[in-house]
Amino acid sequence: MIRNETVVFTGKLASMTRKQAQNLVRSLGGQVQYSVSQKTTLLVIGRSNLDLFEPDSRSLKLKHAEELQNRGLELKKIIEDEFIRLAIIQLQSKINR
Numbered sequence: 001m002i003r004n005e006t007v008v009f010t011g012k013l014a015s016m017t018r019k020q021a022q023n024l025v026r027s028l029g030g031q032v033q034y035s036v037s038q039k040t041t042l043l044v045i046g047r048s049n050l051d052l053f054e055p056d057s058r059s060l061k062l063k064h065a066e067e068l069q070n071r072g073l074e075l076k077k078i079i080e081d082e083f084i085r086l087a088i089i090q091l092q093s094k095i096n097r
Contacts, residue, residue: 002030003029003030004029006041007030007041008042008043010043011048013046013047028091030042036061036065038073040068043076043078
């Protein structure tokens with residue numbers, strides 16, 4: 001679920017704009033951050049720009065999230081498709097109430 005999560009997006013989203021995704025998070029009871037911090041609980045990973053000249057093409061947000069995970073912070077990383085699946089499940093549960 002996205003409710004009560006503090007969400008950061010990284011990479012380009014294929015299904016919606018970043019602003020639309022952020023509004024979706026807010027409408028489902030989550031909070032949006034623009035950079036990864038110790039308050040972040042969910043990192044949504046979109047497509048990254050592949051740089052053939054860069055040995056490590058992970059985004060700075062992804063690198064920072066992994067550093068925090070290595071220090072014991074409970075921070076989930078999911079791809080865009082999983083984010084959409086979670087949003088649909090939460091929206092369906094709202095409708096069925």
